[in-house]
Amino acid sequence: MPMRRLDCGVLGPTPIDQLHIPDGTTVKEHDVVADSDVLIGAQSQLRLGVRGHNVVAGERVSVDGDIEAAGDCRLDMWCEVTGNVLVEGDAYVGERTHITERLVVGGDLDIGDDVDIEEGFEASGWIVIRNPMPTLTFFVMYLTHLLRLGEAEDAQELVEELAADSDRGPLTIPQSASVSDDAWRVSTPATIGDDCRLHGNIRATEIDVGRGNNVFGSLRAQNDVTVGAGTKIHGDVTTRNGSVHVQGDAVVLGDVSGHDVTIDEAADVDGVIRARGEMRVGSVADRDAE
Template sequence: MPLRSDPLDELAIPDGTTVEEHDLVTDGDVFVGGQSTVEFGVRGHNVVAGERVQFGGHIEAEADCRLDMWCDVDGEVLVGRDAYLGERVHIAGQLLVSGDLDIGDDVDIERGFEANGWIVIRNPMPTIVFLFVYLSQLLRIGEEEAAEEAISELIESDADADPVVIPRNGHVSDDSWRVSTPATIGDDCRLHGNIRAETIDVGKRNDVFGSLRGRGDIAVAEDTVIYGDVTTRSGTVTLADGVQVRGDVSCENLEFHEGATVEGTMRAGGEMTMVQAGARKQIAADGDGGRKEGKSEERASEDVGQETSDDAESNAGDDAEDETSDPVEVDADDADEETEPTDDADKVETVDEEDGDDVESVDDPESPNDEVEIEIVSPDENSDDDADTDTEAEVKAEE
């Protein structure tokens, strides 16, 4: 286990922790930093409190319980193994210990105490100093295995669960959880009170009957219900799929899943990002970015559809022109057999040379760039040509 300068540097709430009517209940250990206030009772495996810690209810420890100097308990203390009480500890109720009792000077127990093991009345040293001296002595005499066993017994609980950690100067009650450090909440928890911390990380499937407020980032995992507001000064709020916020959301940047629900107002001074299944969609801070983007996509799709329809119409028109503009071959014999024009032939319009713009052009398949002009000849000219051919035939016959 790596040693840190301050082991109580965050508010840690493990999986399955619940706050009942008067008690904080967990399967693991409970560590409370010095000069903190816990306004309800505590039930856990091992209960360890620093100096000047105040408890507003009972303490129930399945294993050991150690209360440092000047601690105050407004209730009874029930210990399954050994108990260690520092100097000037005050207990408003009764102290019941199944194992040994190590008690300091000027300890005040209003309703008396009972212990089944040894009772030693002295001034026990603080917890950290005791552990440091004990481990150092074991290492000096070469008992490294004993030192490792002592550390494992202190750190690891029989329930194999993470401990509840309340940092120094923390304040925990039904109304609020106020700390000046980051806060981490596990999965499947049920908490009462507004949570105030530097940053907040909430796990899955939690019920928080209060609001979340931090200076930094706030992240809420899947299927968690927040019965209050989510507010941060300069951080980012992240809402996962299935999150329900029964209040307002105010932050610098907001990132929320499309399956998240916010019953109040969402305010973001910077960016808003909606996370979809396998995609992300960025929204401007004023909320118009998503609509503008959607409109542009609709216009683009309409333009594409219009272009495809125009291409289809132009292709159909070209096919019609090709069918009507195919040249028709006429034999010379058929031209000679034409009958004399009738009165209706006078209705045929002739194309003047001046109206060159109205001349119909036909595209040649072999040379599409060449234009062919077709002139409609009047039937009078055809009759004159036939008369000339008849006179030539009579002259040859006479010769």
């Protein structure tokens, strides 16, 4: 059947305004693996492959590895993929995108002008050569659905199909981010869910890490940093201007420093604790009683 195209109104700036890593996300064999959708802001550089449900990348995103999408995949113009793009659903590839290996699509393929796929492509469904809907438009529609603000019937229908795992929220990588085995660098806040296993230092304006994570790297922020109960940080936890809170039975295998520092009684810090302001060590019950 023919692929649908939607009319869109006036758009504001990209709504992907933070790094959000949902529950259960892992880094395996140089791939970021999420059980959710993956949204990548424009001009971001990923020195890793990506595996997710629906994978959506903005303009001039580069991915050093394969992209594997269990649902649909949407690449905006001027994207660069050093590897294969394997899609079980439909694929939308913007003009002047470059894929160094193969593009394999289980559904329909909507492809723009001057796309370079070095080892060829195949699609089980329809192939339409035209310029697909800009990914920024798709971002706005997608996140409008997640926030339950959408009123356009056609947009709601499309995005509901592409948001099968929206309860936990997508993995979102903001504009101009840099992600590699060495570091996740963003100029926005960063939120990490529960039960994630990540490689690389986390650099953000503020960082909130959930419970039961294993982070093989350090945390450094300009503002507040929170380390959830049962999380293990293999590195330092530092902030330039904010406070640090190490909760529950979290473990930090490094130094902790901030303006105000709070360490729960059951937490373990294997390093030096530095506080320019107030330092508190005790149980949650002790603090609530004060």
